Amino acid sequence: MSDGAGYTIEDRGEGAPVLALHGPYRVSSIGAIDDELQSLDGPFSAVDMSGINEIDTVGAWVACSLARDHGTDVTGASERAERLMAAVDTSVEDMTIAAPRETILKRVPATVGGKVFEMGEGVKSTIAFLGRFILALGSLIRHPRRFRWLALIRQSELVGVDALAIIGLMSFLIGIVIAQQGSVQLAQFGAETLTVNLVGRITLRELGVLMTAIMVAGRSGSAFAAQIGTMKLTEEIDAMRTIGISPMEALVVPRVMAAVLMMPLLGFFASVMAIIGGAVIADITLGIPFYTFLVRIKEVVPMYDLYVGMIKAPVFGLIIGMTGCYQGMLVSGDSEQVGLRTTKAVVQAIFAVIVVDAFFAVFFTEIGWG
Numbered sequence: 001m002s003d004g005a006g007y008t009i010e011d012r013g014e015g016a017p018v019l020a021l022h023g024p025y026r027v028s029s030i031g032a033i034d035d036e037l038q039s040l041d042g043p044f045s046a047v048d049m050s051g052i053n054e055i056d057t058v059g060a061w062v063a064c065s066l067a068r069d070h071g072t073d074v075t076g077a078s079e080r081a082e083r084l085m086a087a088v089d090t091s092v093e094d095m096t097i098a099a100p101r102e103t104i105l106k107r108v109p110a111t112v113g114g115k116v117f118e119m120g121e122g123v124k125s126t127i128a129f130l131g132r133f134i135l136a137l138g139s140l141i142r143h144p145r146r147f148r149w150l151a152l153i154r155q156s157e158l159v160g161v162d163a164l165a166i167i168g169l170m171s172f173l174i175g176i177v178i179a180q181q182g183s184v185q186l187a188q189f190g191a192e193t194l195t196v197n198l199v200g201r202i203t204l205r206e207l208g209v210l211m212t213a214i215m216v217a218g219r220s221g222s223a224f225a226a227q228i229g230t231m232k233l234t235e236e237i238d239a240m241r242t243i244g245i246s247p248m249e250a251l252v253v254p255r256v257m258a259a260v261l262m263m264p265l266l267g268f269f270a271s272v273m274a275i276i277g278g279a280v281i282a283d284i285t286l287g288i289p290f291y292t293f294l295v296r297i298k299e300v301v302p303m304y305d306l307y308v309g310m311i312k313a314p315v316f317g318l319i320i321g322m323t324g325c326y327q328g329m330l331v332s333g334d335s336e337q338v339g340l341r342t343t344k345a346v347v348q349a350i351f352a353v354i355v356v357d358a359f360f361a362v363f364f365t366e367i368g369w370g
Contacts, residue, residue: 005029005059007037009044019044019066022051025059037062043070050076060084129326133256136248151254159220160262164269167215171270174207175199175277183286192286196293199278200301208271209263209309210357213316216263217349221324224255225345228328229338237329252329256321263317264310271309304369312360316353323349 005023012018019040023029047067052059055078064085067074077085102110140147182198228251231237237247279293288296327345331337 005033007033009040010048012045016043016045018046018048019070020048020051021063022053024054025052025062026054026056027058030059030062034062037066040066040070044072046072046075048076049074049078049081052078052081055081055084057084057088061088064089125330126326129329130322132248133252133322136246136253139246140249140253146249148250148254151250152257155254155258156262158223159216159258160266163216163219163262163266166219167212167266167270168273170211170215171203171208171273172277174211175203175274175279176281178202178207178274179278179281180285183282193288195278195282195286196288196296197300199275199282200297201305203271203274203278204301205305205308206357206361208274209267209313209316210353212267212270212313213263213320213353214350216259216266216317217320217323217353218346220259221320221349222342222346224321224324225328225331225342226338228252228325229331229341232329232331233335233338247329252325255325256318259317259321260314261317263320264313267309267313267316268306271306308360308364308369312357315356315360319352319356320349323352 005021005025007022008020009017010020047063047070049055049063055063060081063074063077063081074085101107179195179199183192183195186192186194186198228237231251237251240247240250275294275297279288279290282288282293283290324345327341327348331341
């Protein structure tokens, strides 16, 4: 007898031949002949297991499958084999494992419809969250002693002060890139001096605030979602409600207010650092003195460009703070939801900021601030 699992087809004078199994029918040895066993045509009068010296659950399942597929009985099984076969035979199901796949004409409308309903529920949930925020803010205005000033100061430090280094470095490098690339293109027309106009207007009006909003969304918006989501999982928010503390007043309002207050300051700081970066590279590559660059900025950049950036900044802060806190409040189930909602908070905040920025661009152009 060979060391591996095997089989023979024997004619024992009983009409149809007998399928005789022999050797060890274990998970480690049966794989070599499994395809052959499945391709046997039959018919067989019986499946003889008397030649099997070792068997496990997989071997018992194979023997049961052979007997069922060929509509015959099993003979010569040992006591262990019969016990294993009785166990696996009850787990055999004739039902299809996967549901029948619908045609594409049904799948596509069903998927689109599901997304539309999901979007509608999301809009309703967002409006409800905004309403709760407004009610909490109104309640704090009526009862200012309940406002958590220490929480606001702490969140302002996290959103604003702690972000100065990374935002300053990022803006400084952006100013260098704008000035360097802009001067290369303007040199084709002999207008290198207009690099000052380019750097000043694009940083004060658009990129300073926009890049700051993207950075704050990735840094603070994600932190809001993760912090509140973790508190939701550990049932701290439920405990706050139990002792009569409003989570909206204690957690959401300070974070959103911190983002709203810090965004104009961070946006202005980012614009200044970008202008300094542009002045440095202009001094090095174009020969425009650093001080002259800064004086020229004051002359060529209209004051309303600064107003445009400062008007957009708190709106961006509101979007980032609300999105982060909203996604954090939606966390439920397990810790995987924290990562999922944090990712959604960043993506949705950045998307919303860019969309709103586009609307602002059209609006300010229409009123003559273009």
